Amino acid sequence: MHVYLPIAEMPVNALLVLLLSGAVGFLSGLLGVGGGFIMTPILLFMGVPPPVAVATELSQVTASSVSGAISYSRRRLIDLRMAALLTLGGLIGGYWGVQLIAVVRELGQADVLVSLVYVAFLTSIGGLMLWESTEALRRQALGLPPPRPKARPAGIVLPLQMRFPRSGLTLSILPPLAIGAGAGAIGAIMGVGGGFLLVPAMIYLLRMPANVVVGTSLIVVLITSSQLTVQQSAVNGSVDLVLAAMLITGGVIGAQFGVQAGHTLPPERLRTMLGAVVLATGLCLLVSLLLPPGERYALGGGL
Amino acid sequence: MRRAASASAIFALFAMLAAALFAAPAIAQSSDGFVAAVTEDQIAVSSTFSGARIFVFGATPSRRADDVVVVVRGPGGPVTVMRREPVFGLWVNSDPVKFEAAPGFFAVMTAKPLSQIASRKAIWELGLDPAGAARLTGATPADADPGAYRAALVRLKRAQNLYQENPRGLTRLPGGLYRSPVALPANAPPGEYRVEVYLFRNRKLVGTETSTIQIKRIGVERMIHDFADRFPVLYGITAVLVALGAGWLASVTLGRRT
Numbered sequence: 426m427h428v429y430l431p432i433a434e435m436p437v438n439a440l441l442v443l444l445l446s447g448a449v450g451f452l453s454g455l456l457g458v459g460g461g462f463i464m465t466p467i468l469l470f471m472g473v474p475p476p477v478a479v480a481t482e483l484s485q486v487t488a489s490s491v492s493g494a495i496s497y498s499r500r501r502l503i504d505l506r507m508a509a510l511l512t513l514g515g516l517i518g519g520y521w522g523v524q525l526i527a528v529v530r531e532l533g534q535a536d537v538l539v540s541l542v543y544v545a546f547l548t549s550i551g552g553l554m555l556w557e558s559t560e561a562l563r564r565q566a567l568g569l570p571p572p573r574p575k576a577r578p579a580g581i582v583l584p585l586q587m588r589f590p591r592s593g594l595t596l597s598i599l600p601p602l603a604i605g606a607g608a609g610a611i612g613a614i615m616g617v618g619g620g621f622l623l624v625p626a627m628i629y630l631l632r633m634p635a636n637v638v639v640g641t642s643l644i645v646v647l648i649t650s651s652q653l654t655v656q657q658s659a660v661n662g663s664v665d666l667v668l669a670a671m672l673i674t675g676g677v678i679g680a681q682f683g684v685q686a687g688h689t690l691p692p693e694r695l696r697t698m699l700g701a702v703v704l705a706t707g708l709c710l711l712v713s714l715l716l717p718p719g720e721r722y723a724l725g726g727g728l
Numbered sequence: 729m730r731r732a733a734s735a736s737a738i739f740a741l742f743a744m745l746a747a748a749l750f751a752a753p754a755i756a757q758s759s760d761g762f763v764a765a766v767t768e769d770q771i772a773v774s775s776t777f778s779g780a781r782i783f784v785f786g787a788t789p790s791r792r793a794d795d796v797v798v799v800v801r802g803p804g805g806p807v808t809v810m811r812r813e814p815v816f817g818l819w820v821n822s823d824p825v826k827f828e829a830a831p832g833f834f835a836v837m838t839a840k841p842l843s844q845i846a847s848r849k850a851i852w853e854l855g856l857d858p859a860g861a862a863r864l865t866g867a868t869p870a871d872a873d874p875g876a877y878r879a880a881l882v883r884l885k886r887a888q889n890l891y892q893e894n895p896r897g898l899t900r901l902p903g904g905l906y907r908s909p910v911a912l913p914a915n916a917p918p919g920e921y922r923v924e925v926y927l928f929r930n931r932k933l934v935g936t937e938t939s940t941i942q943i944k945r946i947g948v949e950r951m952i953h954d955f956a957d958r959f960p961v962l963y964g965i966t967a968v969l970v971a972l973g974a975g976w977l978a979s980v981t982l983g984r985r986t
Contacts, residue, residue, distance in 0.1 A: 427776070427778055427914075428775055428776070429773060429774070429775050429776065429777040429778075429914065429949060431945060431948075431949040431950070431952045431953045431956075432952070432953065432956060434915060434917055434918065435914060435915040436777065436778055436914045436915075472915075484967045484968065484970070484971045485971070487968055487971035487972065487975070488970075488971035488972070488974045488975040488978075489975065490975070491971065491972050491975030491976060491979075492974075492975035492976070492978045492979045493975075493979075494975075495975070495976060495979035495980075496979050533810075533822070533823065533824040534822060536810065536820055536821035536822065537815050537820045537821070537822055540818060540820040540821075541815070541816070541818070541820070544818065651968045651971075651972075654964055654967050654968050654971070655961065655964035655965055655967075655968060656964070657964065658956070658960050658961065658963050658964025658967060659960045659961045659964055660960075662956050662957065662960045662963070664956070664963065664964060664967045666952050666956075666963075666966075666967060666970070667775070667948075667949075667952065669967055669970065669971070670970070673970065673971055673974045673975075674974065677974050677975050677977070677978035677979075678978055678982065680975070680978065681978050681979060681982035682982075711818075714818040714819050714820060715817065715818060715819070716819070717819060718812045718819050720812075720880075720883075720884070721811055721812050721880070722809055722810065722811055722812070722876075722877070722880030722881075722883075722884060723809070723810050723811075723812065723821050723884070724807065724808070724809060724810075724881075724884050724885075725807065725808025725809065725810055725824060
């Protein structure tokens, strides 16, 4: 069943879009990511023009993450203080990411930057998560105690300490701000919400309890993607509401099933899955970029 | 089946011609009996739009040496063509070259190869092939050949069915009549299309007829496009509100089961 998209100016198979966005939404609710890093390349592959793909996918990220976030907040599994700091950092980082890409676009190298950032971060983050979490699962299976977390470097006590009761942590506000800024900048370059960076950063760098990480990440992704959707629409006018409606429908339904599946799985298992999904996406992209292209030329702005 | 279809098409053609000769001003006619017309002057793009087919038809003074060239041009705009370059071993798009104006759609239909109808000079000047129709203005990278970029643009647009060159895309019928079907694909950009019909005699241009057709969005497609165009910020906020509303709805309807 084909539906014509008014902004992209092309028809797409509605059923296919619904199924794919449902699957991505499932991963979103399950793993605390928006899913933009998977769905945006899929939309580009289907022939949707890049600005439309990026901007429209952001609205699906908003929908899936709010759908998941409400469910997590009902279970009180969201650290709002942490989310606020990460979001604040994210808005600052996102601003600079957009500036950077504008400069690089002037130089005609935006696609180079975007491709390299995609491959570098997806493969490295995905690989690290997969390796760590399978190691944790292996230790569990052998009955070994989990490795003792390395002590924080003593002597350096960062200023501006704050208590995070929901996570049971006392931390300086600087690391969450920096992590938010980093994820925001990279997310803006990739045109995604940045959840796949926030989740591992919260687990490994901030050492937040695994059960609050997913919900907290979803809140941050929700705010970032809302802001980016409006910004993209104002600057490029490139959100396609018809495509968005299909993506959102699939996304929110998938996300609900994802959240429910998430409660039945141990956190290490979830991290393995997220790591595998991120790594697989990165490797697919890497392979497609390593193969010499049949067509040396491409019409502007593609990934 | 096909024969019936083409017979009815010919009948329709005669009927329209007859009607047009008396009434319709849409049909262009020059003094020496060269006429051209298009079956549609408006094509509606609704949510089920999957492309359209138009017929360009008419008559020429009945002479053996007459050749007809039908050109359909869609709304143009700037286009960037990039070349894939290996960076750290990865083939990424680089070295962009900007064409200030390239037609969004281009079809040239003839009964035999264009080179047998018109001189290279005429083809270039009239923009009868898509490479000539795309104007290159930006600077090309030092080591790059502008011709290669131009050829790539045509190749890429042709792959999307947006550029068509068919040396068998025009049928001559008895009595000096001609007819040419032009398929507008679903990804053809909405806007004003120019239909140009050229009459060549012994490789010399002896007549030109032009008309326009509109590809217009209607209904929901049009509302959404106009909304995005006129109120981009409000449109973006609407998109976010739709997303938030849908997310909330899904979590209250599906989420309470556990």
